[in-house]
Amino acid sequence: MSFTFASWNVNSIRQRERHVLDWLDRVKPDLLCLQELKCETGVFPASFAEAGYHPVVVGQKAYNGVAMLTREPAEVINLSLPGFENDASRYVELRMAGMVIGNLYLPNGNSGGAAGFETKLNFLDALAHRAKELLEAEEDFLFTGDFNVCPTDEDYAPGALSPDDALLRPESRAGWHRLLWLGLTDALRALHPTGRHYTFYDYQNAAFQRNAGLRIDHALLSPRLAERLVSVTPDRDERARDQPSDHIPLIVTLS
DNA sequence: ATGACTTTTGCTAAAAGA
Numbered sequence: 001m002s003f004t005f006a007s008w009n010v011n012s013i014r015q016r017e018r019h020v021l022d023w024l025d026r027v028k029p030d031l032l033c034l035q036e037l038k039c040e041t042g043v044f045p046a047s048f049a050e051a052g053y054h055p056v057v058v059g060q061k062a063y064n065g066v067a068m069l070t071r072e073p074a075e076v077i078n079l080s081l082p083g084f085e086n087d088a089s090r091y092v093e094l095r096m097a098g099m100v101i102g103n104l105y106l107p108n109g110n111s112g113g114a115a116g117f118e119t120k121l122n123f124l125d126a127l128a129h130r131a132k133e134l135l136e137a138e139e140d141f142l143f144t145g146d147f148n149v150c151p152t153d154e155d156y157a158p159g160a161l162s163p164d165d166a167l168l169r170p171e172s173r174a175g176w177h178r179l180l181w182l183g184l185t186d187a188l189r190a191l192h193p194t195g196r197h198y199t200f201y202d203y204q205n206a207a208f209q210r211n212a213g214l215r216i217d218h219a220l221l222s223p224r225l226a227e228r229l230v231s232v233t234p235d236r237d238e239r240a241r242d243q244p245s246d247h248i249p250l251i252v253t254l255s
Numbered sequence: 256a257t258g259a260c261t262t263t264t265g266c267t268a269a270a271a272g273a
Contacts (some may be wrong), residue, residue: 011272062271
């Protein structure tokens with residue numbers, strides 16, 4: 001019995017409704033985690049439920065917004081990240097198939113000056129605290145979503161970011177590595193230790209055609225789940241469609 | 256080059272994204 005989930009920052013669910021429906025029909029995952037809905041909860045498209053998926057939606061006007069679509073009903077655990085004092089819709093967590101699964105959209109950290117960057121670090125702190133809680137409770141769990149962190153210099157194309165970008169600042173990377181030091185596994189690098197495996201391509205300057213991307217969408221697995229890891233695939237085909245999101249789906253299969 | 260795209264918004268511009 002395997003379990004397939006994916007993370008996808010869709011950059012407006014209303015603009016990408018058709019893409020997501022087609023993708024669900026093609027991939028048929030057990031769970032799809034969405035970020036950057038850019039719509040209020042009440043206007044989240046009904047078509048996904050009509051296609052047989054159970055939606056858990058945390059939206060807001062204009063910005064942010066996360067949702068989880070599950071093939072089987074799931075138990076909602078959190079509609080925000082415990083310990084992150086902020087009203088932006090950036091986290092939703094549920095329990096299904098014996099796992100706790102957190103779907104997150106981390107602040108980019110490049111806007112809003114020092115306070116904006118601090119908000120990003122606060123989110124990473126709260127995420128580490130949540131990981132500790134789940135480890136102490138001996139839960140099998142995973143975090144997936146748009147982390148807005150390039151973990152290493154191999155995770156972005158040369159020249160794709162300025163050297164002081166919030167995606168690769170030492171403080172951002174320290175927040176990421178703190179999660180690894182707790183014992184979580186970076187799913188993609190566990191199976192593909194080297195090489196370019198990007199999940200985002202800027203709309204500008206033909207970034208996709210030049211493979212000038214970033215690896216910022218991730219899945220972090222608790223120890224027992226890491227042992228079940230079968231495959232991790234950034235779905236590049238999706239970026240070649242008409243009017244795509246700038247992010248592509250990251251597909252993960254567990255045994 | 257404080258830009259280039261794309262989306263959303265009190266929408267004939269600005270802000271945010273990354």
